[in-house]
Each structure stands twice: as C-alpha cells, then as structure tokens.
Amino acid sequence: MGYRANISKTTQKKAFDRTGGICIVCGRPLSRNQAKWSVDHFIPRAVYKWVPGRKIQRTIESPENLYIVHPHCNFRKGSSLPTNQLISSLHAEEDVKENMRALYKKVEDKVIQYRAIKQSTLDSQHKKCGNCGRRLSLGDAVLRRIDDEQDRVRENAICLCERCNTRICSKKRKQKLAEKHAAKNAEETEKRKSSKQQKGPDSHEKKARRP
Ligand SMILES: [Zn+2]
Ligand SMILES: [Zn+2]
Numbered sequence: 001m002g003y004r005a006n007i008s009k010t011t012q013k014k015a016f017d018r019t020g021g022i023c024i025v026c027g028r029p030l031s032r033n034q035a036k037w038s039v040d041h042f043i044p045r046a047v048y049k050w051v052p053g054r055k056i057q058r059t060i061e062s063p064e065n066l067y068i069v070h071p072h073c074n075f076r077k078g079s080s081l082p083t084n085q086l087i088s089s090l091h092a093e094e095d096v097k098e099n100m101r102a103l104y105k106k107v108e109d110k111v112i113q114y115r116a117i118k119q120s121t122l123d124s125q126h127k128k129c130g131n132c133g134r135r136l137s138l139g140d141a142v143l144r145r146i147d148d149e150q151d152r153v154r155e156n157a158i159c160l161c162e163r164c165n166t167r168i169c170s171k172k173r174k175q176k177l178a179e180k181h182a183a184k185n186a187e188e189t190e191k192r193k194s195s196k197q198q199k200g201p202d203s204h205e206k207k208a209r210r211p
Helices: 009-018 046-050 053-063 084-089 094-124 162-165 169-199 203-209
Strands: 037-042 066-069 142-145 157-160
Touching: 009 066, 046 053, 046 094, 046 169, 053 094, 053 162, 094 142, 142 162, 157 162
Parallel strands: none
Antiparallel strands: 037 066, 142 157
C-alpha cells in the first residue's frame, strides 16, 4: 500500500531518481507520470506507532525511507517486515541497498519489538484472522487496535486479514468487531475455567452435591 499524503513532489522526485526510475520491488521501470506513483515506506510507519520513540519516528519519516513503487508492488508482499534478506532480494544498485541496510540497522531493535507484538497477537488468535477466521500468516496479517480510543498496546491489538482490515473502517463496524472480540475472550476464559474445575480437586465434591 502506498502513502502519498504530505509528501512533497520534490521529495517524491528524489526518491524516483535514487533508483533511476526503477521499481525496486519488481525491477521494472516506473511511469514518468507522478500521478501513477505509489510512495512506499521501506520501514513501515506502523513500527513507530506501536513502538514509539522520537528517533525511530524521525528515521521512518525521513526521505531516505521512501521509495517509489508500482501501485501493486510494495515491500510487505510475502514478508511482513524489512530484513537484510529482503534488502538483498530488491532490484537496486549496491549503494542503494547499502543505505537501506544502514537505515534498517538503526531501527532493527524496534522492528523486532513490533514483530513480537504482531506474532504474539496472531498466536493468541491461533493464526487466524480476528474477524473472519481465515488462516493468516504473519506477512499477510495487519496489526491494528481493537478499540481506536485506546492506546496501541498488546492488550488492545488484533490481527486481521487484508480484506477485513479494509472493510472494517466505519465506527459502527469497529464497534461490532470490539464486541465480537470481547465475547470470544469471555468464551475462552469460561472454557479454561470449566476445564480447570473438571480437573480440580473439588470436582468430586461438586459432582456429589448434584442431585
Ligand atoms: Zn513494481
Ligand atoms: Zn478476515
């Protein structure tokens, strides 16, 4: 997904020139028409939103983190986050890749923290979309808040598939999602409780008391 908001045409042009007008993801030439460009953050903005810090925000918002790609190409395809392996696979001159590696190294610990939040959220959902229940890989999962009024913390995190993420954007739908999530959690807690009781030391007593 490309972001264009608040990025000046000059900055975009610089990013275009840095790769010689080549889409770094697929290696094919980009259109000269700026309207057809998609501006992608190599290190996604989501990282500093979930793992806040001034330094990391500055790095991610810096022009060196911007690349022009085709609208259907983006860094997240098939891999959830930047890695040195991803950088090696890109279509760019070695000096461009060297810059990317240096940028990544600066924020690597934060990226790892972000990935851990995402992984633990997805694991708690048994690797399924928190809305439709479809099986989900870490790369395809979108990490977002259950309740947008609350902070971005693990307790308020949910992993959705791309489709559900785009669909659930109205307030009403978000509310529904939060309710669904709360009900599911309550159900799981109840399940855990009852299985504990069955195995628990007082289970005989309880059985005996039944008529
Ligand atoms: Zn491309
Ligand atoms: Zn879904």
